[in-house]
Amino acid sequence: MTFTDGAVNGINVAQIIRTNYAKFKGDEVPAEPEVKKTDFSSMSANVKLNKGVANISSVKAQSPLLRVDASGQANYVQETMNILAKTSIVGSLEGQGGKSIDDLKDLTLPLRAEGSWAQPKFSLDLAALQKQELERNKKKLEEKAKKEAERGIKKLLGDKASDEDAKNVTDSLLKKFF
Numbered sequence: 001m002t003f004t005d006g007a008v009n010g011i012n013v014a015q016i017i018r019t020n021y022a023k024f025k026g027d028e029v030p031a032e033p034e035v036k037k038t039d040f041s042s043m044s045a046n047v048k049l050n051k052g053v054a055n056i057s058s059v060k061a062q063s064p065l066l067r068v069d070a071s072g073q074a075n076y077v078q079e080t081m082n083i084l085a086k087t088s089i090v091g092s093l094e095g096q097g098g099k100s101i102d103d104l105k106d107l108t109l110p111l112r113a114e115g116s117w118a119q120p121k122f123s124l125d126l127a128a129l130q131k132q133e134l135e136r137n138k139k140k141l142e143e144k145a146k147k148e149a150e151r152g153i154k155k156l157l158g159d160k161a162s163d164e165d166a167k168n169v170t171d172s173l174l175k176k177f178f
Helices: 013-025 126-160 163-177
Strands: 002-009 037-050 053-062 066-075 080-089 108-116 120-124
Touching: 013 066, 013 080, 013 108, 013 120, 013 126, 108 126
Parallel strands: none
Antiparallel strands: 002 037, 037 053, 053 066, 066 080, 080 108, 108 120
C-alpha cells in the first residue's frame, strides 16, 4: 500500500519527541496539543493479514520533519498493537510549533506504540538513544584526536614530513589507543 499527503490520527510523533526530550534534559514539558496527528508526504506499508493479526514488516513514512521506518503487529480482533517505529528527525520542530531539538538530528529515535487501540501507550526508548549518542560522541572524539595527533606529528617532524607520512604515523599510534 502507498499513500501520499495524509496523516496518521491519534498520535503526534513530533509532540512525543518534544515531550520526552524535555523530560530527558530536565526542561519544562510542552503542553499537549488538542489535535493528535502526524502528517506525512508519503507512506508505504507491507502488511500480511492472518487470523486476525496484521503483521507489519515495513512501514516507511516521510515528511519534511521526519523519516519513519516501523514494524510490528496489530491484532484487529482484540484491537491491540505492538509497533516499533524508528524515527529520524530531518527538519526542524520549530516549524511544527515546538522548540528546536537539533541535538537529535542524525539519531534514530526508537518510538514504541503498544496496548489497546482505545488507549495506546507511546514511549521513547531512552536507553537506546543514549547508546547512540555515546557512539556519536566517541566518533567525534576519535576524529578530533586523529586531527590533533597529525598536527602534533607534523610539528615534531617539521618540513621533512609529508602529509602521507604524518597520516601513517598517526594511524598506527591511534590504532593502539582505539
